[in-house]
Amino acid sequence: MAELNQRVPIVIGHRNPDTDSICSAICYANLKTKATGTYHKPARAGNINAETRYVLDYFKAEEPTLITDVRTQVKDIEIRTIAGVDRNISLKKAWNLMQAGNVVTLPIVTENGALEGLITVGDITKSYMNIYDSSILSKANTQYSNILDTLEGDLVVGDPEAYFNQGKVLVAAANPDMMEFYIEPHDLVILGNRYESQLCAIEMEADCIIVCEGAGASLTIRKLAEQHGCTVITTAYDTYTTARLINQSMPVSYFMKTEKLITFEEDDYIDEIRDVMASKRHRDFPILDKNGLYKGMISRRNLLGARGKQVILVDHNERSQAVEGISSADIREIIDHHRLGTVETISPVFFRNQPLGCTATIVYQMYQEAGIEIEPTIAGLLCSAIISDTLLFRSPTCTAVDRSAAMKLADIAGIEIEKYAGNMFAAASNLKGKSDVEIFYQDFKIFTAGKKVFGVGQVSSLNEEELAELRDRMEEYIKQARQDKNTDMMFFMLTNIITESTDLIYEGQGAGQLVARAFHLENLENGKQNYVTLEGVVSRKKQLVPALVLAEQE
Numbered sequence: 001m002a003e004l005n006q007r008v009p010i011v012i013g014h015r016n017p018d019t020d021s022i023c024s025a026i027c028y029a030n031l032k033t034k035a036t037g038t039y040h041k042p043a044r045a046g047n048i049n050a051e052t053r054y055v056l057d058y059f060k061a062e063e064p065t066l067i068t069d070v071r072t073q074v075k076d077i078e079i080r081t082i083a084g085v086d087r088n089i090s091l092k093k094a095w096n097l098m099q100a101g102n103v104v105t106l107p108i109v110t111e112n113g114a115l116e117g118l119i120t121v122g123d124i125t126k127s128y129m130n131i132y133d134s135s136i137l138s139k140a141n142t143q144y145s146n147i148l149d150t151l152e153g154d155l156v157v158g159d160p161e162a163y164f165n166q167g168k169v170l171v172a173a174a175n176p177d178m179m180e181f182y183i184e185p186h187d188l189v190i191l192g193n194r195y196e197s198q199l200c201a202i203e204m205e206a207d208c209i210i211v212c213e214g215a216g217a218s219l220t221i222r223k224l225a226e227q228h229g230c231t232v233i234t235t236a237y238d239t240y241t242t243a244r245l246i247n248q249s250m251p252v253s254y255f256m257k258t259e260k261l262i263t264f265e266e267d268d269y270i271d272e273i274r275d276v277m278a279s280k281r282h283r284d285f286p287i288l289d290k291n292g293l294y295k296g297m298i299s300r301r302n303l304l305g306a307r308g309k310q311v312i313l314v315d316h317n318e319r320s321q322a323v324e325g326i327s328s329a330d331i332r333e334i335i336d337h338h339r340l341g342t343v344e345t346i347s348p349v350f351f352r353n354q355p356l357g358c359t360a361t362i363v364y365q366m367y368q369e370a371g372i373e374i375e376p377t378i379a380g381l382l383c384s385a386i387i388s389d390t391l392l393f394r395s396p397t398c399t400a401v402d403r404s405a406a407m408k409l410a411d412i413a414g415i416e417i418e419k420y421a422g423n424m425f426a427a428a429s430n431l432k433g434k435s436d437v438e439i440f441y442q443d444f445k446i447f448t449a450g451k452k453v454f455g456v457g458q459v460s461s462l463n464e465e466e467l468a469e470l471r472d473r474m475e476e477y478i479k480q481a482r483q484d485k486n487t488d489m490m491f492f493m494l495t496n497i498i499t500e501s502t503d504l505i506y507e508g509q510g511a512g513q514l515v516a517r518a519f520h521l522e523n524l525e526n527g528k529q530n531y532v533t534l535e536g537v538v539s540r541k542k543q544l545v546p547a548l549v550l551a552e553q554e
Contacts (some may be wrong), residue, residue, distance in 0.1 A: 013315045015321055020050045021162070074264055108256050211235070320341075475531065
């Protein structure tokens with residue numbers, strides 16, 4: 001019996017991933033895999049936007065796996081790989097397997113691995129204590145190979161793959177004259193080495209005779225048995241022991257539980273199955289994979305040592321932005337360039353936070369520090385992230401370090417940075433055919449300032465007319481968005497990359513006043529419109545959110 005554990009470290013960004021979040025997850029997972037020799041899985045917590053899709057397609061990079069919840073699942077804990085058994089194995093063999101594996105439950109599976117039923121130690125002992133029917137061996141459709149195995153016997157006449165499926169079991173203790181009165185066709189007769197008894201049983205059309213105490217069967221008996229279609233088995237056990245053991249040759253299929261089985265799937269969350277397990281007296285519960293095939297077993301003991309998924313966070317460190325279930329995860333590292341947020345960890349973690357324009361710049365530095373070569377595809381992804389987060393160096397968050405890293409990465413990736421950036425931004429600003437929901441949440445984050453919770457979405461574009469059209473749509477939708485997210489206030493940035501300005505739409509009680517205080521404007525809520533143009537404001541991280549938080553705290 002082995003233990004199976006699937007704790008693959010996950011590298012993941014925030015819930016509404018932008019290009020930096022996706023590319024940093026891919027590239028940092030690649031770095032960790034190469035540096036440690038242990039596979040790290042890149043993941044995303046939300047849908048990929050048009051800009052990021054362009055980047056992944058351009059560099060032919062695989063899209064990270066979508067993971068929307070990192071609560072501990074069955075597949076994260078130790079699953080005991082108790083091998084499934086065939087429905088035809090004997091009770092004796094099942095018992096021996098249980099003793100050898102120190103388990104109390106065996107799964108019965110089909111050839112393709114589907115779970116048919118379960119048999120427990122209790123089922124076996126109960127069957128052994130409660131058998132009073134002499135016909136039960138045939139009712140159970142017992143294969144002769146099971147009888148041979150149980151009695152450690154030798155097959156003299158017959159087919160081991162055939163079944164004893166009619167008649168009763170009896171011990172021929174009387175003389176042949178008396179045997180004629182109680183042996184019926186298809187019976188299985190346990191007897192000794194007396195030729196007359198063997199002959200009588202065959203002539204009375206018994207389906208099988210078992211000759212005990214190591215006695216053989218004469219050539220005449222063999223020929224008669226073949227003629228009558230009677231199976232002949234010899235065993236070294238005496239008649240008492242043979243009679244006592246023979247019921248252990250019955251197949252487990254006759255006693256296994258097949259109805260109302262309580263099974264769990266690999267993807268089930270343990271906090272959802274814990275109550276179910278506690279309410280049942282079962283020791284073990286089968287686990288099925290996504291195709292419904294048997295995988296292994298777990299018990300309540302396995303849940304006691306359950307550990308959360310190993311997670312590395314990139315491009316964020318706030319609980320409100322993190323993937324669902326982060327509180328139960330085993331956070332191993334945080335790589336970020338934002339303000340310190342609210343993510344709490346159970347134990348100390350590696351935390352790298354630098355005042356740079358992009359998380360990808362930090363990842364680039366870590367490649368250099370580890371002495372690991374950056375491949376063209378990785379370089380292209382890192383460069384794209386820096387271009388995106390710094391708006392091609394126009395954002396006030398951009399530093400000389402970001403610019404230098406982007407230029408070096410562009411050389412490795414083989415791209416002309418100005419031309420490539422233009423195409424990338426054009427792809428991002430192509431919002432035709434997208435719904436209000438898709439546009440609003442394609443780059444969205446939630447923040448906390450004191451007791452206030454507010455959300456900020458952003459769209460950056462080179463097209464002024466497109467932004468003007470979006471403003472009318474977002475002015476209407478932002479009301480619904482605030483209700484859906486249950487925030488105190490909601491903001492949406494329509495950022496013009498060319499003019500380096502933002503039309504800021506706001507919604508919620510006190511939102512206009514907060515913007516007015518933050519940017520030293522007249523009280524906006526006295527007007528009829530719910531937006532304001534902020535010249536020189538293009539960065540959510542460095543310009544908008546800090547100003548709003550500071551104004552709220554005043």
